[in-house]
Amino acid sequence: KARIKITVHENGLDEIRALVEDEFPRRRAVFGGVDQALLADITASFAPPAFKQSDPAPYFAARDADPVFRAWTDTNVSAHRVPGYGIVTISLKAHGATPGDASGDQMRLVADLGEKYGHNDIRASHAQNLVLPHVPLADIPAVHAALKTLGLATGNIGLASDIIACPGMDYCALATARSIPVAQGIATRIEELKIEHEVGQLQIKISGCINACGHHHVGHIGILGLDRAGVENYQITLGGDASETTAIGTRTGPGFAYDEIVPAIERLIFAYLDLREVPEETFLEVFNRVGMAPFKAALYDAEARAYAAE
Ligand code: SF4
Known part of the structure; x- marks a missing residue:
């Protein structure tokens, strides 16, 4: 949407309108309705994972014991609708770094964490961060410890440097x-x-x-x-x-x-x-x-x- 105005500007409104009018009947003639199989595939991809029982006690113990972990969870962990789970946002906004950038090694680490702790699910957010949407609370201290090893544990989600x-x-x-x-x-x-x-x-x-x-x-x-x-x-x-x-x-x-x-x-x-x-x-x-x-x-x-x- 942002860039189509450039195409319109370069070609002129009449030219774009003529192209659309020309293309539309052609498409309509061959459009066979929504592809139901594809739709079912997409729906299945967003099905919730098989959540498991998880004891949140280690998570709260780690929060009590480690102020750095507690501060990180305050900004980077959100409540999950399933008890015993959290949503972890991995900041790609280390202070002074390029917003949204990650190295190959960092991406491999995040993939491993998603596989090991996050039901194989990683999302890229519009805010240029990565999200592990389903992590058992008990595993979040281990996730944080792993993120620290590659400079991915910046606790600034929603704050002024999360630009x-x-x-x-x-x-x-x-x-x-x-x-x-x-x-x-x-x-x-x-x-x-x-x-x-x-x-x-x-x-x-x-x-x-x-x-x-x-x-x-x-x-x-x-x-x-x-x-x-x-x-x-x-x-x-x-x-x-x-x-x-x-x-x-x-x-x-x-x-x-x-x-x-x-x-x-x-x-x-x-x-x-x-x-x-x-x-x-x-x-x-x-x-x-x-x-x-x-x-x-x-x-x-x-x-x-x-x-x-x-
Ligand atoms: S990426 Fe930035 S500079 Fe490029 S078109 Fe979008 S707003 Fe403009």
């Missing part, structure tokens, strides 16, 4: 700006400041052009990389929401140069920390309560810039 970033100018021929280094810069800075867990749930999403493959419109903080007379310029949107309370983010104002965008995001995060009334109030809740003005001030006021630069 969705499109390939941008590093790999995409359509890009107008870089995305990956911006994501790396933000995640690295957040790690330096050690504020990620204090900040809590925050979705930052980055696209390297208007095609919006990084879903920036629905990021709590969205970043869109544009080309302004041959120079990268990053537009920020706030208040986007991809949950059931869906919302499209609102533009803050003028964009930022490449070397200004990480400090700008930092100012937004500190503005949020100042504005929230209780630690549980999320970035999005604060934005919906106070609106754009205080965030705009944090972004654009000269004083705010100078303060942050100190």
Whole structure:
């Protein structure tokens, strides 16, 4: 959907319409209805696995004994509808790494873990992470220990460094700006400041052009990389929401140069920390309560810039 507009733009609407009108009757003539066998195959592929009884005690004991494990499970393990099971999200967002990248060795490890502990099921999420959807709680300490051996145990799912970033100018021929280094810069800075867990749930999403493959419109903080007379310029949107309370983010104002965008995001995060009334109030809740003005001030006021630069 994102890219068809380029085809339409290059060929013209009339040409595309004529191609569709030409093709449609041909297809309709040979369309024999939905392939029921294929449909049954697909349905079978999504059948729930044979869940087994699992004693969750070792999981809770490991949480009590190991604060690192506990912190990781707080962010990366979600409740499963079957008692005794958990959903494990493997972060491909190590701070400073390319979002969504994994090496061959890491993928082999994840495959082994899926086979051994996860009923042979691995999912790739739209957030550029991997999910083991069915893991007995008792096995999660072993999964975590194995993930640690290859740098896959980052506990940041849903946090500020769990950034969705499109390939941008590093790999995409359509890009107008870089995305990956911006994501790396933000995640690295957040790690330096050690504020990620204090900040809590925050979705930052980055696209390297208007095609919006990084879903920036629905990021709590969205970043869109544009080309302004041959120079990268990053537009920020706030208040986007991809949950059931869906919302499209609102533009803050003028964009930022490449070397200004990480400090700008930092100012937004500190503005949020100042504005929230209780630690549980999320970035999005604060934005919906106070609106754009205080965030705009944090972004654009000269004083705010100078303060942050100190
Ligand atoms: S949003 Fe990113 S991946 Fe999508 S077309 Fe633009 S630069 Fe390429």
